[in-house]
Amino acid sequence: MRKKGYRYFVIIVILFVGVHLVQVQIDYRKKLENLESALLLMPGQMAGSLVLGGFKGLAADLLWLQMETLWHSGQHYKILPLLEAIAWLQPSYILVWTIGGWHMAYNIYAAVKTEEEKQYWYDQGIKFLKKGISYPFNANKYDIYFELGWTYYHKGKDYPNAVKYFEKATKYPHPDYVDDVLAHAYEKNGEIEKAIKQWEFVRDNYTAFFDIATRMINDLKTKGKATP
């Protein structure tokens, strides 16, 4: 009996060595595919992750619902900490960043009275969006770049920065209108040559934009100005 127990033990140790080797492989792949828990990127907040265990997604959803309720009841100034918390729970949830940025730079911006405050919330929105991009798994998607570019372009009239982020957005798989706004941004930024080139690209690639692109190119070449 004792001899047999020894044999069991050896086999279990061997199996555990196997388990260990597989775990090493899994850990390696987690790094490779950005599957590590994003919470680890923020040291000091470990306690929260301990409490939530495997159900972070649900926690994020609850906060999101709360945020929507607050928003619809006009308590916009209360949603900021909620956005921060959701972003911390699920930083790979793109919508948190884009909607959060939009809330700050547009909705709260519109709700506050003084110029000072408006400037503050515009900056906050930009900061929030940039933080979203700082996560590697968000950095290879067009969404936040586009939102950032749009905020610069439309709200801030900061065309150099708008061009910079629209250009980045077009590097990743994106819908057709991204190319369209990039062309507008080039023009506003005074880069007429680039704008024409971009419109030509739009004209040749997206049938839906054919008419407008043709008109824009014509206007740019004749009047040097196309965007109203």
Added chain:
Amino acid sequence: MKKMWLIGLNTFRESMRKKTLYIILIFALIVIGASKLFSFLTAEEELKMIKDVSFSAIEFFGALMAIFGSLYAISTEIERRTIYTLLTKPIRRSDFVLGKFFGVSMIVLINFILMTVFFIGLLFFKKSPPDLQVFKTLLLIFFELMLISGITLALGTFTSDAFNIICSFFLYIVGHLTSYGKELVERTENIIVRGLTDMLYTLVPNYENFNIRDKIVVGLNVSWGYVGWTILYGILYLCIALYIALYFFEKREI
């Protein structure tokens, strides 16, 4: 081999007649309730939340079923003394243990399939047919549930029911957290601490490996390579659990 099946089928049949599957109704209510709750959101937000809730509920109810199913599989046989009638038949003790595992696996599987079908139906209803990533998530959840059953069954061969329940739930929680702990400890330079945690990291079943749902719901992709290695992990660890179960049950006096 055949007798293992017979015992498994008997376990399964009894459980079906006990109507354990009514737990599915709770699942359905939660998911339907959640989808009603989310309906004021945009479609994209709503879908993400429905997936979150459904995956979490499938995992949670599956884990409950796996733990309690495995717990009662052996302990009721002992309590009701039916085990005497089985072990005095021409079957091996290993047939009994593995048969019980298969029986519980079948219960967990049926439970899992019903929840999954409901969930997928809901996705179609919301005009968003599931993609491959959704199936990868479900596949890993299922293997996690198998591993949970195996571990509870193994604990049941040498501990009391109360201790087993506490242990199983404890492992479930810790198994989801060890990867965080490891990250923390990797910064220390104390060799003994490092060695101990490395060992613990290997010994405790790493359930967090199977958790890709938080990534899938927000649109990240997970490769088949990752899924494959994780399934291999599950199978290897399950072998260990069943092997331990066999070892202790072979010697057990009832």
Added chain:
Amino acid sequence: MAIIETRDLTKHYFLGKKKTVIGLEKVNLQVNQGEIFGILGPNGSGKTTCLKLLLGILFPTAGEAYIMGKNPHDINMKQHVGFLPENPYYYDYLTGPELLRFYASLFSLETQTTNARIEQLLELVELHNAKKLHLRHYSKGMLERIGLAASLINDPEILILDEPTTGLDPIGCRDTRNLLLQLKQQGKTILLSSHFLSEVERVCDRIAIFHRGNLLALGTLDGLNKQYQATNLEDLFVKTISSFDNQEAAKTGDVT
């Protein structure tokens, strides 16, 4: 020839540090083919322990046990053994025939044989009218009877019964008794444990009296009565047990 045999069979239960309880102490038994052998003893005397050791449910601390010359873990041997545990409950959600079919399948019996035997056994234990009833609705006596049927499903050579008449009414007891005698006539060997002396007296060819894990007396009823100068089984039972207790008390210096 002894079909069941134990050699110095000993079982100690360990209850933590240096604390042991004697379940069975050096018991030597032989049960011959074709006889009804009764194990008698007060509660906790080691009857069930002895049966469990014979069936391989427990492992002996020392000594050996053999059934048909095989050790208790031999699977082929179990093909020929039927066992009825004490106060069985069985699977609540099965019907009688389903229970029997399940056990039959564990013996790898053929379907035809199984069907025939199930009919025959249900008839025998008078449960053929309760075929559709789940076992959880059975009375205690019905459970005892379905248990008896279950222990006979493989047409065993050796039948081991632990307290077969506990839940039965007088008529049930009589029926069981008749059944055992009938089985004996078919050449089966029956080993039963009981603390109902009158039961044992009427059916057993030979008896063994257990007390505190020790085998006190073994033989035919007449032989033992003569040996201990007892008038009947009850007298014999009381005499053997009190003489053992007195000896033990003398050894430890206790006077009661």
